[in-house]
Amino acid sequence: FCIPQELVVRGFLQTSFTQIFKERLPFKNIFFSNFLFMSVHIPWFGLQQSVLTFIAGLWWGWIYHKNDTLIGVIVSHVITGVFALFILGFN
Numbered sequence: 001f002c003i004p005q006e007l008v009v010r011g012f013l014q015t016s017f018t019q020i021f022k023e024r025l026p027f028k029n030i031f032f033s034n035f036l037f038m039s040v041h042i043p044w045f046g047l048q049q050s051v052l053t054f055i056a057g058l059w060w061g062w063i064y065h066k067n068d069t070l071i072g073v074i075v076s077h078v079i080t081g082v083f084a085l086f087i088l089g090f091n
Contacts, residue, residue: 002077009037009057010064010073030061056080 013033021029034057041050060073067073 002081003074005037006060006070006074006077009033010061010070013037014061014064026062026065030058030065034058034061 010033013036014029017029017032018026034054037057038050038054041053045053056077060077063076064070064073
């Protein structure tokens with residue numbers, strides 16, 4: 001689900017917050033888009049995994065802000081997802 005998630009969170013939410021708030025400092029836009037996405041995860045994955053999702057999302061939001069492309073973010077998300085699934089055993 002990495003590609004649809006990145007399209008929604010970075011491609012739509014973060015970009016929309018950037019256009020709405022017109023912030024010079026991007027942290028607010030990155031924070032709010034990831035906080036919203038984390039909130040959706042809580043009922044299914046619990047608070048602990050949702051907070052991990054939020055922290056990773058802050059990193060990916062920063063990458064997207066700096067590079068203005070989803071390609072690197074998606075590749076990083078896929079690698080992290082494979083690591084979390086097969087190495088750490090997260091579902």
